[in-house]
Amino acid sequence: MSTLPVLKSADFASDQDVRWCPGCGDYSILAQMKKILPDLGVPRENTVFISGIGCSSRFPYYMNTYGMHSIHGRAPAFATGLKSTRPELMVWVITGDGDALSIGGNHFIHVLRRNLDINIILFNNRIYGLTKGQYSPTSTEGQVTKSTPMGSIDHPLSPLSLALAAEATFVARSIDAHVKHLGESLKRAAKHKGASLVEVYQNCNVFNDGAMAYAQERKQRADNVVELEHGKPLVFANGTKGIRLVGTHLEIVNTADVPADDLLIHDEKDPNPSIHMMLARMSYPSMPEPIGVLRAVEGVPTYNDQINDQVNAATETKGVGDLDTLFTSGDTWTVD
Amino acid sequence: MASPTTSKDVQSVSGITVRLAGDSGDGMQLLGTQLTNTSALAGNDVATFPDFPAEIRAPRGTRAGVSGFQVQFASEEIFTPGDTLDALVVMNPAAMVTNLDDLRHGGILIANEDGFNEREFKLAKVESNPLDANVLEETYRIIKVPMTKLTREAVSEFGLGTKIADRCKNFFAMGMVYWLFGRSLEPTLRFISAKFSKKPEIAAANEAALRAGWAFGETTEAFGESYQVEAAKLSPGIFRNIMGNQALAWGLIAASKLSGKDLFYGTYPITPASDILHELTKYKNFGVRTFQAEDEIAAVCSAIGAAFGGSMGVTASSGPGIALKAEGMGLGMIMELPMIIINVQRGGPSTGLPTKTEQSDLLQCMYGRNGESPLPILSPMSPGDCFDIAVEAWRIATECMVPVMILSDGYIANGSEPWKIPTVSSLPSIEVSHPEGTDEDEPFMPYARDEYLARPWAIPGTPGLMHRLGGLEKEDGSGNVSYDPDNHQHMTDVRAAKVAKISSRIPDQEVFGASHGDVLVVSWGGTYGSCHTAVQRCQDNGKKVSHAHLRYLNPMPSNLGDILGAFSKVIVAELNTGQLRQLLRAEYLIDCIGVNKVQGKPFTVTELVEAIERHNDAATGNADKSETDNFQHQTS
Numbered sequence: 010m011s012t013l014p015v016l017k018s019a020d021f022a023s024d025q026d027v028r029w030c031p032g033c034g035d036y037s038i039l040a041q042m043k044k045i046l047p048d049l050g051v052p053r054e055n056t057v058f059i060s061g062i063g064c065s066s067r068f069p070y071y072m073n074t075y076g077m078h079s080i081h082g083r084a085p086a087f088a089t090g091l092k093s094t095r096p097e098l099m100v101w102v103i104t105g106d107g108d109a110l111s112i113g114g115n116h117f118i119h120v121l122r123r124n125l126d127i128n129i130i131l132f133n134n135r136i137y138g139l140t141k142g143q144y145s146p147t148s149t150e151g152q153v154t155k156s157t158p159m160g161s162i163d164h165p166l167s168p169l170s171l172a173l174a175a176e177a178t179f180v181a182r183s184i185d186a187h188v189k190h191l192g193e194s195l196k197r198a199a200k201h202k203g204a205s206l207v208e209v210y211q212n213c214n215v216f217n218d219g220a221m222a223y224a225q226e227r228k229q230r231a232d233n234v235v236e237l238e239h240g241k242p243l244v245f246a247n248g249t250k251g252i253r254l255v256g257t258h259l260e261i262v263n264t265a266d267v268p269a270d271d272l273l274i275h276d277e278k279d280p281n282p283s284i285h286m287m288l289a290r291m292s293y294p295s296m297p298e299p300i301g302v303l304r305a306v307e308g309v310p311t312y313n314d315q316i317n318d319q320v321n322a323a324t325e326t327k328g329v330g331d332l333d334t335l336f337t338s339g340d341t342w343t344v345d
Numbered sequence: 346m347a348s349p350t351t352s353k354d355v356q357s358v359s360g361i362t363v364r365l366a367g368d369s370g371d372g373m374q375l376l377g378t379q380l381t382n383t384s385a386l387a388g389n390d391v392a393t394f395p396d397f398p399a400e401i402r403a404p405r406g407t408r409a410g411v412s413g414f415q416v417q418f419a420s421e422e423i424f425t426p427g428d429t430l431d432a433l434v435v436m437n438p439a440a441m442v443t444n445l446d447d448l449r450h451g452g453i454l455i456a457n458e459d460g461f462n463e464r465e466f467k468l469a470k471v472e473s474n475p476l477d478a479n480v481l482e483e484t485y486r487i488i489k490v491p492m493t494k495l496t497r498e499a500v501s502e503f504g505l506g507t508k509i510a511d512r513c514k515n516f517f518a519m520g521m522v523y524w525l526f527g528r529s530l531e532p533t534l535r536f537i538s539a540k541f542s543k544k545p546e547i548a549a550a551n552e553a554a555l556r557a558g559w560a561f562g563e564t565t566e567a568f569g570e571s572y573q574v575e576a577a578k579l580s581p582g583i584f585r586n587i588m589g590n591q592a593l594a595w596g597l598i599a600a601s602k603l604s605g606k607d608l609f610y611g612t613y614p615i616t617p618a619s620d621i622l623h624e625l626t627k628y629k630n631f632g633v634r635t636f637q638a639e640d641e642i643a644a645v646c647s648a649i650g651a652a653f654g655g656s657m658g659v660t661a662s663s664g665p666g667i668a669l670k671a672e673g674m675g676l677g678m679i680m681e682l683p684m685i686i687i688n689v690q691r692g693g694p695s696t697g698l699p700t701k702t703e704q705s706d707l708l709q710c711m712y713g714r715n716g717e718s719p720l721p722i723l724s725p726m727s728p729g730d731c732f733d734i735a736v737e738a739w740r741i742a743t744e745c746m747v748p749v750m751i752l753s754d755g756y757i758a759n760g761s762e763p764w765k766i767p768t769v770s771s772l773p774s775i776e777v778s779h780p781e782g783t784d785e786d787e788p789f790m791p792y793a794r795d796e797y798l799a800r801p802w803a804i805p806g807t808p809g810l811m812h813r814l815g816g817l818e819k820e821d822g823s824g825n826v827s828y829d830p831d832n833h834q835h836m837t838d839v840r841a842a843k844v845a846k847i848s849s850r851i852p853d854q855e856v857f858g859a860s861h862g863d864v865l866v867v868s869w870g871g872t873y874g875s876c877h878t879a880v881q882r883c884q885d886n887g888k889k890v891s892h893a894h895l896r897y898l899n900p901m902p903s904n905l906g907d908i909l910g911a912f913s914k915v916i917v918a919e920l921n922t923g924q925l926r927q928l929l930r931a932e933y934l935i936d937c938i939g940v941n942k943v944q945g946k947p948f949t950v951t952e953l954v955e956a957i958e959r960h961n962d963a964a965t966g967n968a969d970k971s972e973t974d975n976f977q978h979q980t981s
Contacts, residue, residue: 023813024788025825054782054808059650062816069813070826075805077653077680078815079646080672086611086643090650090658091805093634094609098654098805119639316634323629330631332602335595336766340532341585342386344576 016047023073029064034185034211035132039071041192042130049199051099057091058101059084061108064139065132065211068103082113085120088127089312096313099199100127107137110146110166121177121204123312128198128205131168136217154216169289169303172206173282179205180285180304185212186225190236190300197302203311223293224300233293237301242272245297252291259287261296277305348530349556351563354570360419361526361574362427365518366444367436367457369402369412372515377414378761379519383532384418385586385763388576391418392874393761394426394947399616399699406468408439418526420575424727424874426760428949432525434518436460436492439469441476454485455521457514459493488567492517492558499557500550509547513554520558527573530555579763587764589728589757590617593687594624596735597659598631603736604743604775606657607632611647613640616699617755618661618689641666645673645686652682653814655779655804657739661687663755664706665696668713674748675714678840680814681792681800683742683749685735686720690754690870692945701945702756704870705921710750711899711928717837719844721745722899724752726873729764731757734896736772743777745847746799752898754920756947757871777802783809791824797850798843845900854902858884858891861911863964866957867937868918869895869925872948876918879953888961895925906933914964916940918953 021043029035046056056074060066062081069076075098079087084102092100102120109117109131120127136154137143143156144163151160172180179201183194191209198205210221219225223233235245235252243252244264251264251272259273279285285304292298324330363380367373374395385391394415403410417427429449435441437460448454461474481487496517500510516537523530534552541548562568587595601608610633612622626635634651638644645660652658662670667688677684690706692698710722721741725734731753738749780801783789791812792800803810812824820827821835856865857880864883868876873894880892893908895901909915909929917926918940926937940956942948 052808053811055806057805070815072813073811075811076813076815077650078813078817079649080676080816083642083646083673086638086646087650087653089636089638089643090609090611090647090652090656091654092650093636093647094607094651094656095654095805115639116643119643316636320629320632320634324632327630330598330602330628332599332769332772335598335628335631336585337583339585340382340386341583341766342388343583344388344579344581 016053018043018047021046021053021073023071025070027071028067030215032214033064034134034213035065035068037185037188038130038132038191038209038211039068041188041195042072045192045196045199048196049099055097056099056101058103059088059091060103061105061113062139063105063108063137065103065105066108082108082111083116084108085113085116085125085129089120089123089125092125092127092313093316096126096317102127102129104129104131106131106133106135106145106147106168110168110171118171118175121172121175121206124178124203124309126203126311126313129207130195130198131206131208132211133168133208134211134213134217135220136213138213138216142216167289168206168208170286173286173289173304176282177206177304178203178306178309179302180289181206181302182208182210182300184210184225184300186227187230187300194301197305201305202307203309224298233297235291235297235299237275237277237288237299237303239275239277239302242269242274244272254284259291259296277302278307280306348534349559349563351524351527351571353563353568355527355573356570357573357575359421359574360417360423361431361572362415362417362429363432363434363522363526364413364415364430364444364447365434365522366411366413366440367515368405368440369398369400369410370405371412371436372512373412373414373436376515376519376522377416379533379536380522380528381416381761382586383523383528384416384574385584386532387528389418389420389574390423390577390579390763391416391586391761392423392426394756395759397700404468406437406439406465408443408469411440411443413440413444418574420577422577422579424878425947425950428951434522436514436518437469438465438471438475442469442471448485450484452485453488453525454481455488455490457492457518458489459491490521490561495557495561496554499553503546503550503553505546505550510550513550516551516554517558520555520560521562524559524562525568525571527571530559580765582765584763584765586761587729587732588620588759588761589725589731589753590620590689590759591624592728592731592764593725593735593751593753593758594621596732597625597685597739598628598633599732599772600736600739600775601631601633601657603772604657604739604777606655606777607634608659609634609636609648609651609656610659611636611638611644611651612661613638613644613666615663615666617691617758618663618687620758621661621687621689641669642673645670645677648684649673649677649680649682652677652684653680653805655802658682658684659687660684661689663689663691663699664693664709667706667709671714674720675716675718676816677748678714678718678720679816679819681746681840683746683802685738685742685749685751687751687753689758690752692943698945700755702754702871702947703921703943703945704754704872704919705924705943707752707898707921707924708927710752717841719841719899720748720750721844721847722750722752724870724896724898725757726870726894726896728757728760728762730896732764736775740773740775741847741850743775744799744850745797745843746802747843752870754871779804779807780810782807788823790822792819792822794839797846798839848900848903851897851902853904854893854895854908856891856893856908859889860891860908862889862891863912864888864890864914864916864957864961865909865912866890866892866916866918867895867909867925867929868892869898872918872920875948875950875953878950879957882950882954883957883961886958888958890957890961898925901932909933909935914938914960916957916960918948918956920947
C-alpha cells in the first residue's frame, strides 16, 4: 500500500489571484478550507468544488482541485449528477444567500431532502454583493439597500430552518471571524455521511458592513451567541446565562437562579428535528443565536449510495445488460 | 391458445388503414397497440398514429375525451399511417362525429350501438342519433353491433360486476377487428395471460370477450367476407415492432455500451418525452442511472455534472422544458462537455398542444440561448431511426466534445414501425478516452485542442489534471477566466468552427429521385414518411420531383448547397410556419417555397401531393406563376 503524500494548506491554492474585495469575509473561509483539507486525507484530485453565481461562487477558481463555476443557484443539481455517478469523490458546494435561497431555493431543499453526500457551505452576508448591493432573502425587515430605499418589506428566510424543514441530516452554523470554530465546522461537515449544510455568517464590508457584528465581533459575541456542544447545556454570556425549555418555548435564564439540570441539554443526534428547529429560530436581539452543529443524524441512507445500490441490485438479479438480449426481448419475427 | 380460422370468403388486399376511436377510458390505445403488434408479427409493414387528448380522463362521452389510434398495415413498404380510413371503429357518438370525416367513401364503419343513446348524444352535443342519418347508408358500410350487451353476455359466467365486465368491451371490439382483417388471436391471448397473470378471472373474461368478438364476426350476416393482408417483402432479418421513444432509449443504452460509458439520465416528466424515462429506468443492469429531478433546470444541470465526472450525461424534454434548460445548455456548450439534450417536440407556443405533434422548436434549438452558442442538431426521421440518431449523437458529442441536440417529435415518439434488429457487431464503435494523470508540475491545459478542435475530457480523480470549468469566458488553452477582447473573439470563433467542422464527419446528403430537375422537396424529422410517399406518388405521375430529407440540421451536410442549386424550385415542407425554410434561405441564399401546417397533425400524403404538383406545374410553366410565389399551403 502506498502512503498518501502529506499535503499542506498551500498545496490546495490554485495559481489564480484571489479577487475578492480587501477585508471580505470570504478570505477567512477560503483560508480555513485550505487549512482543514489536508487533515481529511482526501487527495486533491478526488476533491471537487462546485459553485453557483455570486461573490462566494468564485471560490472554486482559487482551489487547486477539480472545480466547476456553474450557473446561478444550480450548484446542487450539478453536484447531484456528479456524486451519483462518481460517489468516491468528495464534493463541496459553495453558495451564497442569494444563490442558495433565492434563485436556487428549489435545488437547495431537494438536495437536502435526498441526503446526497455532499457538503454545502452557504456564505450568508445578507446582501447581494456581486450585483452591488440589493437586498437578499436573508436581509432584515426594514433594511435599506439599493433596491429598497424605503426599507425591505420582505420577511427574511432562515437557511437553518429551511434545511431542517427539508429534514437535512447535518445542519450547522459558523462565523467567518471565528476561525477556529469555522475550521472545526467545515471538518465536521466533511466527515458527515449525507448532505451537510454549514451556514457561515460572512461580512460584506462593502455593501453590508457589520450587519452581523453582534456575532462576529469578539466583544459582542459572548452575549449574543450560544456555542452548541452535543450533550452540554446551552449557556452563554461567559456562563452567566442559559437557555431553558418551557413548554414549547425557549427562554433565557440566569444560570445562578436555576438548578443546572433545568438548562436545555443539546442533542444534535435527536432524529426528531423539533428542538433543532427551535434553536434555528433563536434570533438576535431577542435571543442569542446558536452556532455549531444543530443537527447531525447519522445512518440515513444517501442518495448516491441508493442510486448505485439499485444499479448493483439490478445487475445481480438480471446479469450485466446485453444488447442482443435486449433487442430480441418480446415478440420478434424473421423475414427470410 | 389456438387461434380460430374463418370459414367465410377472404379477400386479399395490399393494405388497410383502420382507426379505433372511443372514450379516453375505453382502452383504444391498448387495442391499437395490440393490432399493430399482431400485424407486425404477421409480417406486414406497419405505421401508427396514436392521437389522444392531453387530459387523462376528460369528461366521459364528450368530444374532448375522444382517444384514437390509427394504424396502417400493408403487404408493401409503407411510410405513413395512411391518409384516409378503410375502416373506423367507434365506441360512442363523440368518437363518431369527430372521426367520420376521415373515413373514405365505401369504407366500413363499425359502431358500438349500445354507446348510442340519449345521454351520450347530449354529452357529444349531437341533436339526434348520428347513426340514423340517411346519408350514412349511401356513403359507408355501417355495421352496428351491441358490443356492451354482447360483452356482458360473453363474460357473464365469471360473475364480474357490470362495471368490470364492461371494461372487457375493447377486447370484444378487438376480436371483431381481428376477424375482419384475418389477424391471429394468439399474440393478444399471450398478452392477456401475461398482463393479468395475478387476476386470473379478469384474464379469463378478457379472453372470452376477445373470442366472442371474433365469433361475432364469423357468424353475423353483417360481414360477408374478411380481408387478408399478406406479409410485406421487407429485407431479410429479424424484426420487431418499435416505438420512437423506445428506440431512442435503446439507442442511448447501445451508445453507452459501445463507448463503455455509464448512462446518467436526468429529466423531469413532460409529454411527450416521459416514456424515454420510463423505458430507461427498466435497464439499470446496463449501468443506467435515472434521476427524476425537481425541475427541468436541475435535470440538465445534473446531466452536465455527470458529464464532468466522465459519464454519458443525457437530458430530455419538450419545448417548454427546453426553454427552461437554455441557460444550462449554454453552460454545457462553453464548458465543451459531451452530452445529449433531447427535445421531443409538441405543439407550441407555451404549453400549447401537449399531446399533438409539431416541428416548431427548430429555431429554439438553433438559437434559443444567450450569446453565440451554436450546438449540433440531429433529427430522427422515423420511430426506428431514433435508435441510430441516438448512437450518432453520442459519437459526435464525444468526438467533438460538445453537447448534441436531438430533435424528435410527438409523432415519431409515439408512433411505431417494424425495426430490423441490428447485430451488435454492425453498430459503430465509439471510442472515448480521457487524458492520463501526471505527477509533473506542468500546468494542465484543459482547452488545448485536437484537429477537430475538441478539447481533452479530463475527469476528476485524475492526478495532476486538476482544473476548473465555468461559464465565464475562458482563456484559450489554460481555460482560466479571461476578459481579453481578442481572446473572446477567438474563443467564439473556435466554438462556432468546431460545430461547423462536424459537416466533414457526417455522411453526404442523399436525394431520392434525380439529382437535378424541376422540384426538390426538402423535409426533416417526423414528416419523412408523408413527404417520401408524396414525392413517390408525384414521380409515379411523371413529375420531375426529388426529395431530400435532412437528418443533420446543424451543421447541414456539406453537399446540400449543390443539391439545392440543381433544382428550379425548392419546396420546404414542415409542420411549422417555415423555420427550416428560413435557415436554408439564410445559409444558401436560395429562395424556398414553404408548405406548412400547424394543426397538431401530421401531413397527409394527399395534401402534400396537391401542393407539390401545384408548384411543379408553376415551375414547368403550366400555371400562372404569380399565384404560387411564397405560397403558404393551408388545409381546412
